[in-house]
Amino acid sequence: MINTPQNICRCLSQNLLLATLVLTISTIALVHTFNIPNPAIICLLVVVFFTFVGGFYYGSISGLLTLLYCGYFFSQTGKLFYYTDVDLYKIIVIFVAVIAMVVMVGRLKKQVDSRTQELEQLNEKFRLLSTVDGLTGILNRRCFEETIIQEWRRSFRGKVPIAIVMIDVDYFKKYNDTYGHQAGDECLRQIAEIMAKHVHRSGDYTARYGGEEFIVLLSNTTISGAAKVGEDIRLLIENLRLPHKSSDVSPYVTVSVGVMSLIPEADRCVEDLVKKADQALYYAKRHGRNCVISYSDNIEETI
Numbered sequence: 001m002i003n004t005p006q007n008i009c010r011c012l013s014q015n016l017l018l019a020t021l022v023l024t025i026s027t028i029a030l031v032h033t034f035n036i037p038n039p040a041i042i043c044l045l046v047v048v049f050f051t052f053v054g055g056f057y058y059g060s061i062s063g064l065l066t067l068l069y070c071g072y073f074f075s076q077t078g079k080l081f082y083y084t085d086v087d088l089y090k091i092i093v094i095f096v097a098v099i100a101m102v103v104m105v106g107r108l109k110k111q112v113d114s115r116t117q118e119l120e121q122l123n124e125k126f127r128l129l130s131t132v133d134g135l136t137g138i139l140n141r142r143c144f145e146e147t148i149i150q151e152w153r154r155s156f157r158g159k160v161p162i163a164i165v166m167i168d169v170d171y172f173k174k175y176n177d178t179y180g181h182q183a184g185d186e187c188l189r190q191i192a193e194i195m196a197k198h199v200h201r202s203g204d205y206t207a208r209y210g211g212e213e214f215i216v217l218l219s220n221t222t223i224s225g226a227a228k229v230g231e232d233i234r235l236l237i238e239n240l241r242l243p244h245k246s247s248d249v250s251p252y253v254t255v256s257v258g259v260m261s262l263i264p265e266a267d268r269c270v271e272d273l274v275k276k277a278d279q280a281l282y283y284a285k286r287h288g289r290n291c292v293i294s295y296s297d298n299i300e301e302t303i
Contacts (some may be wrong), residue, residue: 008275016053017061017151018195020062021061023050025065027042027168028043028065031247040066040070043069043137044098046062046065046066046104047062047102049099049255051109052109059105059106063098063102065163066098067094067095067098069204070090070091074087074088085124085268086227087092088203088229100185131143135188136193137192137193137196137220138206138207138226141207144209147217148217149205149270151203151205151217151219152270153264156264162219162263162264164210164226164273165218165233165275165277166215166257166258166259166278166280167233167255168255169188170249170253170289171244172211172212172249175187177246188212190240190242191214191253192206194233194237194295195214195233195234197275198233199233201219204218204219205217211254216233223259223261225261226259226261226300227259230259230292234257234290249288249290250290256281256284256293257281257292257297258283258292258295259277262276280293280294283299
């Protein structure tokens with residue numbers, strides 16, 4: 001019983017047709033019961049409200065109920081729907097007013113809905129621009145840094161490992177100098193596309209970390225599993241066979257990969273994970289490139 005008013009409100013909010021009928025009839029009943037002056041004006045306000053909320057259809061329903069009541073209200077005593085000339089004139093005026101209100105407010109609602117939809121579309125575009133890298137179409141660094149914090153907390157609660165794969169295109173500056181920046185951009189786009197297709201589990205993310213550097217976040221993944229993902233990506237990129245005659249390691253575009261995984265603990269932070277993956281990547285670049293290196297304590301000692 002306590003929740004009955006709330007249930008009624010919820011039902012009316014979910015069924016606009018029912019709300020239109022109930023509230024319009026209730027308003028008419030109140031106006032008639034308490035003999036409120038100028039009842040047509042109050043009923044017209046209800047018509048305007050439902051037209052603005054629901055459009056022409058619901059405004060027309062409320063308007064029809066209002067006209068029926070006005071027809072009854074102005075009827076001669078004992079003669080339902082018989083009117084004097086003055087009362088008939090009033091009904092005609094009310095009829096015209098109802099139609100005018102429904103049409104004008106309905107058009108206004110249509111314009112408001114159209115503008116609202118345009119604003120929502122613009123907001124969605126801005127949201128995408130703030131999260132997606134404009135060149136490659138994958139996540140940008142800002143979005144990645146927000147995402148990894150969420151995944152870190154989730155892994156901390158679940159006591160499961162979280163892994164990072166950092167990827168850097170080998171001798172990319174030489175590639176740009178040799179083939180031009182447009183070719184360099186196309187190279188990055190193809191690499192990003194390959195990575196996005198390969199990393200598709202729920203909870204895994206691919207992002208452009210900056211320049212020619214990419215990063216992959218792998219949830220619930222050990223360091224050996226992350227290393228396998230890194231090696232798969234390295235091979236896929238090498239198999240693109242993008243010519244790179246200025247590379248010192250291969251006639252094709254290749255990447256160096258650094259990998260790290262750990263189980264989040266209270267005395268660790270996201271920066272520890274990213275830093276160690278970056279150290280592994282740095283080691284890979286210093287020791288031959290075109291390879292995958294998993295982080296170990298030995299690496300930190302040699303850097």
